[in-house]
Amino acid sequence: MSTLAFLGGTPVRTHPFPRHPIVGDEEKRAVMDVLDRGELSTFIASPGRYFNGGVKIKEFERIFAEYHGTKHAVAFNSATAALHAAVVAVGVQPGEEVITTSYSLTSSATCALMHNAIPVFADVDPDIFCLDPKSVAQRISPLTRAVIPVHLFGHPADMDGFTDLAKTRGLKIIEDCAQAPGARFRKRLAGTIADCGIFSFTENKNITTGEGGMLITNDDAIAEGARMVRNHGEMIVEGQTVRTYSPDMLGWNYRLCEMEAALGIVQFGRLDALNGARIELADYLSSKLSGVAGLTPPAIKFDSTHVYYIYAMKYDAEKTGIPRDVFIKALQAEGIPFFAWYVKPLYLTPIYHDHKPFAFKHYAGKATYDKGLCPVTESLYERELIQTQIARPPANRDDMDDVIRAIHKVLDGRRALADAGAITG
Numbered sequence: 078m079s080t081l082a083f084l085g086g087t088p089v090r091t092h093p094f095p096r097h098p099i100v101g102d103e104e105k106r107a108v109m110d111v112l113d114r115g116e117l118s119t120f121i122a123s124p125g126r127y128f129n130g131g132v133k134i135k136e137f138e139r140i141f142a143e144y145h146g147t148k149h150a151v152a153f154n155s156a157t158a159a160l161h162a163a164v165v166a167v168g169v170q171p172g173e174e175v176i177t178t179s180y181s182l183t184s185s186a187t188c189a190l191m192h193n194a195i196p197v198f199a200d201v202d203p204d205i206f207c208l209d210p211k212s213v214a215q216r217i218s219p220l221t222r223a224v225i226p227v228h229l230f231g232h233p234a235d236m237d238g239f240t241d242l243a244k245t246r247g248l249k250i251i252e253d254c255a256q257a258p259g260a261r262f263r264k265r266l267a268g269t270i271a272d273c274g275i276f277s278f279t280e281n282k283n284i285t286t287g288e289g290g291m292l293i294t295n296d297d298a299i300a301e302g303a304r305m306v307r308n309h310g311e312m313i314v315e316g317q318t319v320r321t322y323s324p325d326m327l328g329w330n331y332r333l334c335e336m337e338a339a340l341g342i343v344q345f346g347r348l349d350a351l352n353g354a355r356i357e358l359a360d361y362l363s364s365k366l367s368g369v370a371g372l373t374p375p376a377i378k379f380d381s382t383h384v385y386y387i388y389a390m391k392y393d394a395e396k397t398g399i400p401r402d403v404f405i406k407a408l409q410a411e412g413i414p415f416f417a418w419y420v421k422p423l424y425l426t427p428i429y430h431d432h433k434p435f436a437f438k439h440y441a442g443k444a445t446y447d448k449g450l451c452p453v454t455e456s457l458y459e460r461e462l463i464q465t466q467i468a469r470p471p472a473n474r475d476d477m478d479d480v481i482r483a484i485h486k487v488l489d490g491r492r493a494l495a496d497a498g499a500i501t502g
Contacts, residue, residue: 080200081490082410084497089483090412095471098285099342099351101475107339116492120308120332123247123463128311129304133338138291141276145269149300152305152338154368156255156290158331160188160225163273163292165326166302169222173438176216176251177225178208179422179451180458185227185253187425193436197221197444198424199453204376206230206389207460212451217242220442223249228257228267230464231283231355231384234263236270243271250273255290258283259352263380268293273303278337281466283351283386284344285335319413332452352384354470355476358477359385362468365481366390369488371397389464391418391457397486398491401460403499407490415465422454 079089111133112115119131129135134152142150153159158368169175171193177185181324182198201213206280208226226234236252243250250271254260261266268274272377292303304494305311310328338499339488363374375389377383396399397409405417424446428434468477 078316079486081189081487081493082412083407083487084490087167087443088410088412089486090479091411092220093478094414094467096234097469097471098280098344099347099464099471104340104343108336109344111294111335114229114416116336117275118332124427126456127168129308130332130338131335133335133342134333137253137333137341137345138339138360139387140342141246141291142293144345144348145266145274146291147269148295148297149293151294151307152333152341153290153292153331154333154337154444155279155288155331156253156275157184157188158307158329159275159290160184160251160253160301161191161329162303162331163251163275163307164192164194165249165306166187166222166292166299167272170456171436172220172442173222174218174220174442174444175223176213176221178227178229178422179225179454180206180420181229181253181423182201182229182420182422183224183426187428190428190434190436193439193440194222195220195440195444196429197442198422198446200452200453201229201457202235202378203453203457205232205234205378206457207232208420209453210235210242213239214242217246217248221246221248223251223495225251227253227255228260228272230375230389231257231260231386232261232375233257233260233267233379233381235379236265239380240270242450255282257384259382260384262295272296274393275411278341278344281404282468283384284341284348286333286341286344289333289337289341302326311342312445330455332354351470355382358468358470358474359388361474361479362446362480366484369484369487386466387419387464387466391461392417392463394460397488399487399494399500401463402430403494404487407487407499408483411486413465413480413483414467416462417463417465418458419462420458422451422458424450433465458500483486 130487175189252274257279273294278286
């Protein structure tokens with residue numbers, strides 16, 4: 078066996094993985110067309126053709142809605158902004174509770190705080206890492222108004238469970254699809270199952286506009302509310318612009334620009350092909366790693382389509398004989414960018430403990446943020462999860478073969494790691 082790079086040997090891979098995102102000549106021409114026209118923002122705060130954005134913004138919204146079969150698509154300058162607007166538009170009031178996942182980017186929860194509502198955290202499914210409806214049911218209180226399930230890493234959450242809760246408990250459901258554009262739950266597209274769905278287009282996502290987001294819905298009132306939050310709280314009434322400054326409809330500037338929309342139109346046309354490449358690479362990795370002691374490739378449940386924003390596995394150090402942090406450092410030394418975590422459980426971050434935001438000053442509920450609140454999430458964070466983003470185009474099977482060779486090399490090098498003192502106990 079060759080010497081591990083972690084112990085001074087030659088790495089499996091000495092060159093970087095292919096650059097992502099893929100931005101080609103078509104994207105460049107689309108952006109240059111906007112620059113040549115000289116219409117960069119196009120939102121105008123007066124009645125007229127540009128009140129809700131320009132040509133490219135409206136085209137992007139139209140093709141996004143058509144793809145998903147929804148009545149409305151509302152473009153934003155980020156998914157965080159779209160989440161904030163969704164919380165407002167579905168009718169959450171300041172002081173009410175929004176239940177969301179303990180394992181996601183912070184904005185899946187802070188979108189509630191932005192409206193002076195209170196995030197309540199529930200645990201995740203141990204197989205797919207998405208918000209667990211059973212845990213949500215245990216967290217519901219008289220103050221609960223909405224739930225935000227996150228389709229984490231590209232796999233849809235159990236939407237049957239959430240639609241059941243919506244019916245029986247009178248809750249609004251906001252699908253956070255930031256990591257799952259084009260994913261499907263029981264053949265239904267993510268974002269089309271609940272009251273509204275939110276998407277992200279940051280540069281590391283499945284498709285990109287650089288920064289950007291989208292809200293889709295079939296509900297006219299949610300769409301109108303989202304547009305108002307996006308555009309300074311303004312709306313058109315009988316041909317006149319009306320500004321609203323009530324506590325439940327404070328407007329912001331969350332507007333996408335024409336260049337981003339132009340880029341998004343081109344990228345969106347490639348979504349299915351790009352997702353197909355991700356699925357092919359992930360399936361190949363999983364087929365080669367299935368049966369390796371201590372590694373559990375990504376699960377797929379609920380007759381779903383996983384679009385693999387991240388390729389995440391469960392890791393069992395007792396079976397591999399290598400502590401998780403040592404395994405990851407050894408893989409990274411071989412030139413393979415794996416990581417031993419995703420995010421810290423959100424309820425353990427300082428914002429929920431030290432100098433809490435204004436929203437908590439008038440909160441009458443009983444939400445808690447103590448360690449132990451979500452044991453599955455904590456186990457994933459502390460011991461079990463490993464993940465990488467490299468199973469995506471323009472990478473190919475040869476690149477995945479390097480990943481597989483490196484994993485086997487590290488696992489086969491357990492004794493050498495122990496002899497070198499990297500494994501103790």
